Amino acid sequence: IVTIDGETAxxxxxxxxxxxxxxxxNPGGWHIVVGIADVxxxxxxxSALDRExxxxxxxxxxxxxxxxxLPERISNDLCSxxxxxxxxxxxxxMVFNKDGKKLGHRFFRALMRSAASLTYEQAQAAIDGRLDEVTGPLLELVLRPLWGAYASLVLERTERGPLDLDLPERKILLDDKGSVRGVVSPPRLDAHRLIEEFMIAANVAAAETLEAKRSPLIYRVHDCPSKEKLVSLGEFLCTIxxxxPKSGAIKPALFNRILADTRSTPAAELVxxxxxxxxxxxxxxxxxxxxxxxxxRRYAHFTSPIRRYADLIVHRALIRALGLGPDGLTDGEMGELQEIAQSISDTERRAMAAERETADRLIAAYLADRIGAxxxxxxxxxxxxxLFVRLIETGADGFVPASSIGHEYFYHDEVRQALVGEDTGLAYRLGDPVEVRLVEAIPTAGALRxxxxxxxxxIGTKPRSGAGKGDRRPQGDKGRPQGYKGKSHRQGRGAPRKRR
Known part of the structure; x- marks a missing residue:
């Protein structure tokens, strides 16, 4: 049994x-074991550790x-x-058939010893034929079976049809002094996807087990899009x-078909x-x-108890439900699960905001000496x-005030997802490629203008006839719109560290 993780993990x-x-x-089937640190x-x-x-x-x-x-002595040593x-x-x-369908599973507590701590790149290189002294002895006994089982899980995933938004992830590289030396988007490898599929399968098994035992638990839930957002999306799609569909169940496959239909078109990024x-x-x-x-239908977080409290709660629920020890979920915790779920949802959003804002400040400092570029x-x-723009080179986000664009008034067309010139009808649309010049960088605010x-x-819009230019929105100093705080326009739905 091996770990496969990031280089700095x-x-x-x-x-x-x-x-x-x-x-x-079960011809062509597989046995898979996912071992998770017993936090x-x-x-x-x-305990004091638990409360913190x-x-x-x-x-x-x-x-x-x-x-x-958790304290580093536990997170990076005793539990790692x-x-x-x-x-x-x-x-x-877990036991799967050749098509990736799970036939059964069983949870147990054990003592394990990892045979190797591999990186994603190292494991992928071995499968691609580039072996080293660590992966060479593991190739046939460990790695090829892992990839064989993964191939079966991919078949099930394809049939299930989850939302296929494989978005690039930004990684900031720092020098020895803590300054940014570059920003990269690491390639997404099959090794990443393998671990993701194994973890998803284990998370599903945890939720199924607790439901079968009629145990309360904390689910990881993702609701379908709201009616309001679907209406807005439908109006936008009509413009291209x-x-x-206005009726019937909304499923991820519907969005996947739209993404597939537009993948080779100029509108792909926008869609x-x-x-x-x-x-x-x-x-x-x-x-x-x-x-x-x-x-x-059911999903819970089980696979990362070192870094997520939700997973620790699910571990305790499994220990209690399956009689695996005296350190299971307490009666008090069982009565507070909804409050715990709300609290950790809040802390997750807070962490994502902190990660995002820190990245913005670092990149603003990195670009501060490139004013005019x-x-x-x-x-x-x-x-x-x-409008907000995202730089191709670094993934940095910044703002372009409408007052600084051309010599006409621009209005926001929400249906077409565009900023449209009132006199010419020319527009800038969400996802459009553009060239911009950096005017201002404020590292302390993480702001770029x-x-x-x-x-x-x-985009097929006609100029507004008889429109005057005297109603231009009031602007602050240096062309900034009043109320502009310099913050980037992000949805906060990125997935660092395997958030799902």
């Missing part, structure tokens, strides 16, 4: 193993450091599934010749942005609403007072 909370099923009744063996209900973990809710990951949910060290774990053994913005926020809840994005970007957001260099384009 120290809190190894999941390990994986697979082998072909030798049961003649419950160290952090007991009501509940208050923090989750670990927070910054480019230069981690603010852990370190190579060649005996560690307690709560594991699930697509239709959203992806608009579909992303139509989605609800995933949260924790004591009530099961299902997980729309994953297209699952030109950048390729895409329109990432629209408001009445201007740009000047638009690209001309707008025709």
């Amino acid at each position: 120290r809190d190894f909370d999941d390990a994986v193993w697979a082998e072909p099923d030798d049961d003649p009744a 419950g063996a160290y952090v007991t209900p009501g 973990a509940a208050r923090r809710g989750n670990s927070v990951y910054f480019p230069d450091r981690v603010v852990p949910m 599934l370190k190579e060649d060290e005996p560690r307690p774990c709560l594991a699930v053994r 010749g697509l239709k959203l 992806g942005e608009v579909i992303l913005r139509s989605q609800a926020q995933a949260v924790y809840s004591g009530d099961n609403l299902g997980h729309f994005g994953l297209n699952l 030109k950048f390729q970007a895409r329109v990432s957001g629209l408001v009445r007072t201007g 740009f000047e638009m260099l690209s001309e707008g384009r025709s």
